[in-house]
Amino acid sequence: MLALSRKERDRRLRREDILRAAEHIFAIKGYHKASIQDIAGEAQYAVGTVYLYFKDKEVLYTTLIEQKAQELILTVKNKVVKAKDVREKIKVVVQEHLSYFEKNEDFFRIYFSERSNFSWTVKDRIPQKTVERFLNYLDYVASIIKTAQAGGIIRNDYPAQKMAYILASMLNAVIFPWLRSESIRTSSGAKPCGNGRSLKDMSGFILDMFFNGAKAK
Amino acid sequence: MLALSRKERDRRLRREDILRAAEHIFAIKGYHKASIQDIAGEAQYAVGTVYLYFKDKEVLYTTLIEQKAQELILTVKNKVVKAKDVREKIKVVVQEHLSYFEKNEDFFRIYFSERSNFSWTVKDRIPQKTVERFLNYLDYVASIIKTAQAGGIIRNDYPAQKMAYILASMLNAVIFPWLRSESIRTSSGAKPCGNGRSLKDMSGFILDMFFNGAKAK
DNA sequence: TCCTATTATGAATTTCAATTCATTTTCTGA
DNA sequence: TCAGAAAATGAATTGAAATTCATAATAGGA
Numbered sequence: 001m002l003a004l005s006r007k008e009r010d011r012r013l014r015r016e017d018i019l020r021a022a023e024h025i026f027a028i029k030g031y032h033k034a035s036i037q038d039i040a041g042e043a044q045y046a047v048g049t050v051y052l053y054f055k056d057k058e059v060l061y062t063t064l065i066e067q068k069a070q071e072l073i074l075t076v077k078n079k080v081v082k083a084k085d086v087r088e089k090i091k092v093v094v095q096e097h098l099s100y101f102e103k104n105e106d107f108f109r110i111y112f113s114e115r116s117n118f119s120w121t122v123k124d125r126i127p128q129k130t131v132e133r134f135l136n137y138l139d140y141v142a143s144i145i146k147t148a149q150a151g152g153i154i155r156n157d158y159p160a161q162k163m164a165y166i167l168a169s170m171l172n173a174v175i176f177p178w179l180r181s182e183s184i185r186t187s188s189g190a191k192p193c194g195n196g197r198s199l200k201d202m203s204g205f206i207l208d209m210f211f212n213g214a215k216a217k
Numbered sequence: 218m219l220a221l222s223r224k225e226r227d228r229r230l231r232r233e234d235i236l237r238a239a240e241h242i243f244a245i246k247g248y249h250k251a252s253i254q255d256i257a258g259e260a261q262y263a264v265g266t267v268y269l270y271f272k273d274k275e276v277l278y279t280t281l282i283e284q285k286a287q288e289l290i291l292t293v294k295n296k297v298v299k300a301k302d303v304r305e306k307i308k309v310v311v312q313e314h315l316s317y318f319e320k321n322e323d324f325f326r327i328y329f330s331e332r333s334n335f336s337w338t339v340k341d342r343i344p345q346k347t348v349e350r351f352l353n354y355l356d357y358v359a360s361i362i363k364t365a366q367a368g369g370i371i372r373n374d375y376p377a378q379k380m381a382y383i384l385a386s387m388l389n390a391v392i393f394p395w396l397r398s399e400s401i402r403t404s405s406g407a408k409p410c411g412n413g414r415s416l417k418d419m420s421g422f423i424l425d426m427f428f429n430g431a432k433a434k
Numbered sequence: 435t436c437c438t439a440t441t442a443t444g445a446a447t448t449t450c451a452a453t454t455c456a457t458t459t460t461c462t463g464a
Numbered sequence: 465t466c467a468g469a470a471a472a473t474g475a476a477t478t479g480a481a482a483t484t485c486a487t488a489a490t491a492g493g494a
Contacts, residue, residue: 007440032249035480037481040444045442045443047482048442048443048485051482153433154431158425162390162422163431166390167431168390169386169387176382177382208375209383209430211430211431211432213427213428214372214383214427215370216373224470254452263474265455268452269471274451437492437493438491438492439490439491441488442487443488443489444485444486444487445484445486446485447482447484449483450481451480453477453478454478455473455475456475456476459472460469461471462467462469462470463468464465464467
């Protein structure tokens with residue numbers, strides 16, 4: 001019983017090693033250019049070993065996506081429940097979302113660049129799963145917005161779902177260029193690049209734009 | 218001279234055939250799963266013929282992207298110059314942008330799914346070019362917004378560039394789910410799907426959200 | 435310590451699609 | 465109508481990387 005448990009623990013540790021390496025390699029090279037060799041090398045295992053832990057490359061990749069997406073959602077949800085009012089909840093969503101991306105910069109460079117890589121049409125399960133997760137998350141944000149509408153904090157002349165999309169997209173709007181500037185910085189020495197700021201610092205801007213819009217007062 | 222000209226015209230027609238087929242196949246399968254065979258088959262040419270018109274798969278793909286992106290930008294710009302005031306110009310950007318996506322639905326399914334497919338790190342020129350075009354477009358939108366700021370139409374406490382990003386992302390926010398619902402509709406018979414509306418109809422929503430934000434009045 | 439089971443290894447195999455090119459077909463102008 | 469040029473064809477080649485598997489190393493228990 002005890003021996004078995006340790007074995008299992010070791011197995012998981014090795015799985016984690018490989019996942020970590022994969023995360024790094026995928027982030028640098030993207031899905032297609034990342035070879036199992038690269039990943040095995042980074043993890044300091046032989047190619048065959050990777051296959052002892054993951055059925056194939058696709059599973060390795062989806063496992064990674066699943067894991068991170070799950071974690072983002074949980075992180076956000078955990079912080080949100082602690083917020084006292086709805087306005088605060090929305091603020092927390094924005095802040096935690098940005099913060100999670102900042103903490104997982106490397107990974108999300110793939111998420112963004114490879115997401116729905118294989119296109120979401122047709123059969124592939126890769127996008128299916130990730131798109132589902134994403135939609136899940138949006139539903140969750142929409143539910144918060146719905147509460148805010150009920151509480152008179154947010155206008156109710158448009159469906160909460162649509163507004164959730166808008167908010168999520170605004171987040172992308174700052175994450176996207178930030179990921180770019182980071183990768184440029186990384187690949188070619190230090191290069192301030194204008195918006196070298198922390199991603200979290202953008203939460204004020206987003207909340208302001210989301211709530212108040214762009215019109216001059 | 219005349220003969221040469223007809224030849225040249227025929228050659229272009231054939232190039233167009235292939236591009237059109239490629240557009241369709243890429244849209245269905247995505248870059249990597251679309252084989253030259255598929256494309257050749259769709260265009261009713263042999264595999265080798267494709268190589269008579271395009272150096273390789275990458276060139277075929279980038280040509281497509283270039284062509285469409287260029288066209289979007291021109292279409293938008295052409296309509297914008299005709300608008301009388303700045304507010305109208307912004308409205309036109311939103312409307313034409315949505316309208317162009319609606320007209321090129323198939324193509325943009327790739328644009329979204331494959332854009333920066335190969336990740337933008339490292340050498341590839343594919344994303345380089347498309348990202349550049351995209352940034353170009355954003356600069357243009359930013360220039361309009363800057364004028365609007367100068368004219369007191371839009372608040373000037375944030376840089377125009379950032380607001381342009383926000384606006385562009387809002388557009389994505391409606392295009393994204395629309396492309397999805399279209400592909401679902403297409404792949405599995407008629408399925409109303411909630412937002413079976415025209416994409417153009419969303420311009421009011423976007424403009425309203427962009428200018429006025431989400432706060433209840 | 436030795437035997438067996440488990441795990442790791444990486445060279446060899448397989449797969450898969452891009453690309454080539456010898457051959458065939460079609461065009462053109464005399 | 466015919467010779468030669470141009471264009472098209474698709475089977476064969478190539479290349480790259482995913483996957484396998486016979487072999488080696490290691491661990492655990494008698």
